[in-house]
Amino acid sequence: MSWQPSASLPALHQRAILYRLIRAFFAERDILELDVPLLSEYATVDPFINSIEATVMSHPHYLQTSPEFYLKRFLAAYPQDVYYLGKAFRDDEKGQRHSPEFTMLEWYRVGWDEQSLIEEVRQLLVLFFPDMPWCLMSYREVFQTYLSLDPHSATSDELRQCAYQYIETSFDSDDKNAWLDLLFTHCIEPKLPNGIVGIYDYPATQAALARVDVDSSGQQVAKRFEIYIDQIELANGYWELADPNEQERRFNQDQEYRALNQLPVLPYDQALVDALKEGQFPDCAGVALGIDRLLMCYLKKASIGEVISFR
Amino acid sequence: MANYSTNEFRSGLKVMLDGEPCNILENEYVKPGKGQAFNRVKLRNLNTGRVWERTFKSGESLEGADVMDHDMEYLYNDGEFWYFMDPVTFEQFPADEKAVGENYKWLKEQEQVVVTLYNGSPLAITPPNHVELEIAETDPGLKGDTANGGTKPATLVTGAVIKVPLFLSTGEVIRVDTRTGEYLSRAKD
Numbered sequence: 001m002s003w004q005p006s007a008s009l010p011a012l013h014q015r016a017i018l019y020r021l022i023r024a025f026f027a028e029r030d031i032l033e034l035d036v037p038l039l040s041e042y043a044t045v046d047p048f049i050n051s052i053e054a055t056v057m058s059h060p061h062y063l064q065t066s067p068e069f070y071l072k073r074f075l076a077a078y079p080q081d082v083y084y085l086g087k088a089f090r091d092d093e094k095g096q097r098h099s100p101e102f103t104m105l106e107w108y109r110v111g112w113d114e115q116s117l118i119e120e121v122r123q124l125l126v127l128f129f130p131d132m133p134w135c136l137m138s139y140r141e142v143f144q145t146y147l148s149l150d151p152h153s154a155t156s157d158e159l160r161q162c163a164y165q166y167i168e169t170s171f172d173s174d175d176k177n178a179w180l181d182l183l184f185t186h187c188i189e190p191k192l193p194n195g196i197v198g199i200y201d202y203p204a205t206q207a208a209l210a211r212v213d214v215d216s217s218g219q220q221v222a223k224r225f226e227i228y229i230d231q232i233e234l235a236n237g238y239w240e241l242a243d244p245n246e247q248e249r250r251f252n253q254d255q256e257y258r259a260l261n262q263l264p265v266l267p268y269d270q271a272l273v274d275a276l277k278e279g280q281f282p283d284c285a286g287v288a289l290g291i292d293r294l295l296m297c298y299l300k301k302a303s304i305g306e307v308i309s310f311r
Numbered sequence: 312m313a314n315y316s317t318n319e320f321r322s323g324l325k326v327m328l329d330g331e332p333c334n335i336l337e338n339e340y341v342k343p344g345k346g347q348a349f350n351r352v353k354l355r356n357l358n359t360g361r362v363w364e365r366t367f368k369s370g371e372s373l374e375g376a377d378v379m380d381h382d383m384e385y386l387y388n389d390g391e392f393w394y395f396m397d398p399v400t401f402e403q404f405p406a407d408e409k410a411v412g413e414n415y416k417w418l419k420e421q422e423q424v425v426v427t428l429y430n431g432s433p434l435a436i437t438p439p440n441h442v443e444l445e446i447a448e449t450d451p452g453l454k455g456d457t458a459n460g461g462t463k464p465a466t467l468v469t470g471a472v473i474k475v476p477l478f479l480s481t482g483e484v485i486r487v488d489t490r491t492g493e494y495l496s497r498a499k500d
Contacts, residue, residue: 168365178368
């Protein structure tokens with residue numbers, strides 16, 4: 001292993017400049033920068049994210065996988081716009097575009113919905129990509145465009161059959177979301193148009209921490225969005241779920257999924273549920289954006305190691 | 312054999328897939344913003360040489376394949392098998408045509424090669440990147456023609472036919488790149 005930095009000196013300068021531009025963007029809008037702990041007594045319950053465990057004073061702790069829960073506890077105490085720019089950690093995620101330790105920008109807008117936040121993400125990206133084309137499509141539209149399927153009405157079996165036309169898999173599954181994720185990553189992402197693409201109205205079963213609503217066709221959808229640049233997933237946002245009972249129900253549902261799939265079942269963040277119950281958590285929209293990937297796109301680097309100081 | 316999880320997959324790892332020993336060539340981690348992560352894996356079936364593409368759910372595992380590379384000495388060919396010897400144990404291993412394939416062209420007696428054993432039998436052989444072989448037959452050399460001129464075919468003692476510069480003659484020893492089958496230089500003796 002080389003002792004030298006993995007990113008070049010110009011790339012490291014660009015990272016510093018990018019931090020300055022981002023902080024200026026939020027300062028202009030009077031959004032508070034909040035530093036939150038990296039160590040928590042709670043792990044994530046998201047079945048597809050693995051927390052890194054750390055022992056502190058002989059007690060199990062976890063490196064945060066996202067600043068989300070701390071930011072939401074802050075919002076419940078002080079309902080005002082807030083952002084975080086710093087590290088997050090996810091075990092087992094390593095590849096050209098993934099590193100177990102990475103830099104995340106996450107911000108919340110009080111009183112906004114996901115569509116207005118998508119527009120603000122666009123304004124931020126325009127700072128770095130002034131001439132890039134921009135397009136907005138629903139999750140249903142991308143499936144109809146690239147696979148001639150309606151992702152909401154298609155059955156698990158129809159999705160499986162479609163997937164087998166393009167992909168050889170080692171597994172079978174009755175879980176509709178597994179097939180949607182497989183088709184999305186293998187058959188849709190690589191075909192997305194160049195430039196900035198926003199995708200919204202995800203299946204209600206993929207709501208994560210977004211509220212669920214009905215679209216103009218009467219379909220139940222999650223008020224969640226993703227932003228892509230040149231086929232690279234860059235940001236994920238929600239019109240945030242504010243209902244503490246629904247939040248608790250989703251935590252328990254994730255825990256059940258974990259138990260059923262032999263994944264570790266770790267303590268979920270009771271403090272977040274309490275904050276939603278007892279605090280004044282506002283109607284708000286929030287988004288998390290991968291800073292390392294933003295730099296990769298900006299500097300046209302193929303590997304995340306080329307934009308991280310040491311890998 | 313041990314089991315390997317997708318996050319331990321890396322190029323060169325030998326695993327069993329559909330009952331066949333495979334060498335992992337590439338492992339790409341893909342994940343939608345939220346939800347199931349996958350590993351898109353390219354593997355070479357070591358029995359057939361064919362490349363497979365397979366998508367795994369992250370966290371799945373495969374059994375390791377009992378495939379090991381050994382440095383051995385090439386002994387001789389009896390018309391059916393090529394014989395290789397482990398220089399430490401002196402054990403001899405016969406390799407068939409399937410295992411040797413086109414590489415017979417680069418086998419010189421007493422030379423070191425890498426023999427890949429699967430469950431103790433030769434599965435493939437890998438000659439050194441550069442070998443020195445004698446020209447068995449070629450058109451007479453053109454004296455003084457050492458400039459960047461044309462080439463002519465030459466048959467080597469192993470039966471390989473390669474392109475060589477015009478100035479070389481029968482009986483000369485040359486260096487060849489076994490990966491490309493290209494002439495490199497005269498042997499430095």
